[in-house]
Amino acid sequence: MAAAASAVSPAEKERFICIYPAYLNNKKTIAEGRRIPIDKAVENPTSTEIQDVCAAVGFNVLLEKNKMYPREWNRDVQYRGRVRIQLKQDDGNPCLPQFPTRKSVMLYAAETIPKLKTRTQKMGGSDQSLQQGEGGKKGKGKKKK
Template sequence: MAWAAASLASDKSRFICIYPAYINNKKTIAEGRRIPIDKAVENPTSTEIQDVCAAAGLNVLLEKSKMYPREWNRDAQYRGRVRIQLKQDDGNPCLPQFPSRLFTKHLSRLFLKTRGPQTGWCGMEGYCERWKFVKAT
């Protein structure tokens, strides 16, 4: 009986996939959002995700022809997915600040640095531009 050879972490098929719907605050959980709505980003594109991840120093691969299966809208702005390498061949993280597959939670913080404050959540504790709420310290 032949066993499949173990693939390396640097193999492109082993990179994690991030679709824009995972971090889109306009989507519901049923539509594919994977992070809390208060930490999600307004209408991200796959190109923006690629730029943000590349700026953070991650090895990134953009696949523009791919589409999230739950996405009903077939417009070009909703197309694409990003593959990101989080682990090296020896199993250690590529970057120590992103040690696990829970990368989508870190991605919204990276968007804050590039896009700046947004309507709704802006990343600063207790501050929300939409409601002008400032937490008392």
């Protein structure tokens, strides 16, 4: 068995590491599948967000939309998908030297996802427009009087 496993090149798609959104989700416990510290985890990441940040840094990425994390009880589309990432080259060396392990990739993705435009626009954009609209009117009125 060991010989058969070593015969498959790390560059083969079957040998890419899998990252499920549950691994990075701060709403999950370790028993439910979170694999990084809760203070570094992200609120409800999606497989496309993981794919975006990993592809942007230069990984060879494959998104499998219809795959589900086995421990995930919620069957919603939001929780579906997994990302396969090529961590090692044919010779066994890391594709990107700054990411030698699976955990380093997960921590990077969790750190980068909140900085995505889709995340910052949803959270910051609506709050800022409300604050500017209300605050601007009140502030100008008070200054004139």
